[in-house]
Amino acid sequence: MNNYNPLVALAIFFLIVGLLYVIFRPVKGWFWLLKKSIKSNEKVIIEDILKQLYHFEDSDNKVDMKTLVQVLDFNHGRIVEAINKMTINDLIYFDSDILKLTENGRDYALRIVRVHRLWERYLADKTGFHKTEWHDRAEMMEHKLSHDDADLLSAKLGNPKFDPHGDPIPTKSGKVAEVTGVELPLLPVGAVGRITHIEDEPDVIYKQILAENIHMGSLIKVIENNSTRIVFRSEGETVKLAPIVAANLTVARIEKEVAIEDNVARLSSLEANETAKIIGISRESRGESRRRLLDLGFVKGATVSIDLVNPLGQPNAYLIKGTSIALRNDQASKILIKKD
């Protein structure tokens, strides 16, 4: 130990730590980049092209080579290479300049879309990932899951028909359900409906939707609709959207008179000494946590009051059906109430 110097030891230590950080740091670490570049092999490129073509055809848009290169995040040469291979394998064909899917190509594309949407459903229902992460994670998964795995996953989820954005999940045999409803801007003032689809592209617009209190399956009532903005009420909040953003929401109109409560508040806003009736649970609460709230007795019509105020602000304890249950504020904010 004669030639030992603590400074040198420290320096070596921090060098190693720094190196590990550069290699393994999230997303941009070398390790992940390397992993990604190995994975973006031909299969991934082909599948991504198929998926893009499917989406374009689905929305009746035409694609040529140029647009395709623009939307895909691969280098030009590899895309051309992949396209050539796909034409040979009878997945796509050229109709003059326009790229089109063959019968086989469409089947293949549907399978990828199926895996992607199933996986999003899985992330939404069975995991704790935030909704902003679903899409990217599903994007990675869609190339990994085999056909059989997808069927197993589907059975495990109870063969869902729609993904958490409301997009239909193609069935095993390639059938695709219809999304019911119309774009929100087409609804007149006073109309009541249920949100059946939230378009997650383009990203900029989707982020604006995420920022608002808008959830799949919640009831809305249109209050104002003109060329500058659309205002509607949903779960007790008033939401104002630009028409271009609102167009990304699909709403199924409910014709019969549905009472949409006006003085809706959230349980988190309840003060000590107040009592309230529960109107329902926001659509934002899904899966296991929603079920748990219901099982604990937070059901429509139940009376609720604050039992104990927490010394640190939260969780507060609520008296519900004779028992004191503590909920954190983010949970309480998902329970809709009407104060007495």
Place this chain on the structure above:
Amino acid sequence: MKKNNIDHIIELSNELRWQIGDEFHDNLTEGIYADAADIVKDTVKTSDSEKRFRLDAKIDKIVTSKYFGFPIMFLILGTVLWLTIVGANYPSSLLANLFLDTIHPWLRSGAESINMPWWLSGFLIDGVYLAVGWVIAVMLPPMAIFFPMFTLLEDFGYLPRVAFNLDALFNKSGAHGKQALTMSMGFGCNAAGVVATRIIDSPRERLIAIITNNFSLCNGRWPTQILIATIFIGAVVPESFSSIASLLAVIGIAVLGMAFMFGVSWALSKTVLKGEVSTFNLELPPYRPPRFWKTIYTSLIDRTLIVLWRAIVFAAPAGAVIWLISNLHIGDESIAAWLINGMDGFGFLIGLNGVILLAYIVAIPANEIVIPTILMLTVMVTGIGGGAGAGVMFELDSINATGDILKAGGWTLLTAINLMLFSLLHNPCSTTIYTIYKETNSVKWTTVASIMPVILGFIVCFLVAQIWRLF
């Protein structure tokens, strides 16, 4: 097995599920509660409906109040811990007297009188018996005090209020308020703390509580902390302050453990456990007077004896290993000496030494035997007088004499501080590891829970050693 053709039923159920929409579960639960309300309207009369019962509400107002809530909590939990540590001293030394100073010599002379070969009596009596006796003497009294007291609090209904009060802190590190209790339980025994995580019903938060339970300084480690702090930390301040200084040092280590618990919980919830499902709910049950004797009896049977039994099962082979490595020779050195020499370099780098590292390896089954093993190995490699021979663990009644042996083994203040840190930050004992595996049923999480603290320990000790040597 008979196979039924039910595909059409499944098909139909899938079809119907989509017709009735995703409100099925909501509607069904609402329907059941509506039925329940109807029945209750028919059959139950209350004088003061929906109000919670008055005495409960009064107690709750006090124990969760802004001003009294936390002092009451610290007072209660502190008292429990203090009673455990202080109260265990006397019965522990009594048991040690009995097992180690009375029965052990008696067994040895008995073995001699029937001409048992030295290696057999050494292996069985100095190895296996001594380790088991040690673990019982050090482990049983604190657990027999701690668990009944904790269980009484639990049965009374106070503990859910602790979780309620502290949840906001745990929430910030992605954990569950009930982790406050599994952590407190860990101060008694980490294995019991890991079992106690069953009260956390959210999968992610439960895993966090299991993995970080080891940061609660358990009963097996308190005596080590206190001994080393008394010898080394107490000595650097004037004598009148020495006991308070060593006390503060030990509390400091325990608090540092909590800091690590929060930090690691936070890191886990932000990284590897990000995707696990997280649900929170905490029922505050009515207070119920615990049945005193019954609680004491059941907590002794259920918690203390089960944990003790597991510890004995693991300690016995550890005793055997300790004896074997000190008595089997390769060339002219014992295996222990070889291992110590091999690890000395690394030990020095992190401010410890080969003896300590070896002691921690052989003492994975029970933290209780770390100090006796260190003493035995130190005497063996330094060749100074004292001790009871190769492979025979021992401890001294005099703290000064213990300090002398350790100083002869090359210990400095740095060694002492790092030992205290390493005692906090190392792998859980094998009983706990086994319990973690049983509770998580996952090799992956058991490995993480076992390896992560030891790596943290290396890093912390390394940094402390380098910075210490710079000045």
Place this chain on the structure above:
Amino acid sequence: METKVNSACETCEHFNKEGLKKLGIQTDNFDFVVALAGNPNTGKSTVFNALTGLRQHTGNWPGKTVMRAEGGFEYNTNKYKLVDLPGTYSLLSTSEDEAAARDFILFGKPDVTIIVVDANRLERNLNLVLQILEITDKAVLCLNLMDEAKRNKVEIDVRTLSKDLGIPVVPASARFNKGIPELIQTVSEIASGQIVCKPHRIKNVPSNIEKAVRTLTAEIEKEFPNIPNSRWIAFRLLEGDKEIIKALKSGEFV
């Protein structure tokens, strides 16, 4: 079908004290299996201990009994095995505890299910009771913590409750061993078939769901004519419960 309602005072005369023997953990060669279900914090484990003479530890906590505890008792020459299920609020969700309790009542086919409820919080507890009554028709309600209820001035009309639920109701304070003899007597009468229950079925179900459940129930009964809880199975199929699908395929039910 006749429902015989036994209140506490009726049964205690019949109770044969000499016929009771607590068997602790000896549970071999039993004649009947009895399941013990209930919400957390209802004193379920106290009932378990009172019946078996065991001293299982129970905390004042939800979710305490994760591992299934078993015990036994002997009454009038019949041996009963008692299985303590995890305390849950419901049987409809996917948590481990709930799946364990649900699967035991459904697949373990206990001869009697004792449902322990807190008399002070009957409404909340009925959520679980009504779910269990969809699965099994051999059940008894143990109205526990009657001492607390009395202190809190909660009055319960046991006869009407029993009529509404269609199963015997036994008021008890298991802590003080009150009502336990009556409970044992009732369990033995259900097990031997002397009492035939006609359990309540969930009524307040929205019409579209009720329609779907009916359609599905009819299909299930066509395939499995003797199934007693086809409605519950329909509920579970609509939830997409994989265990149920597996069990239907292998015919584990019938």
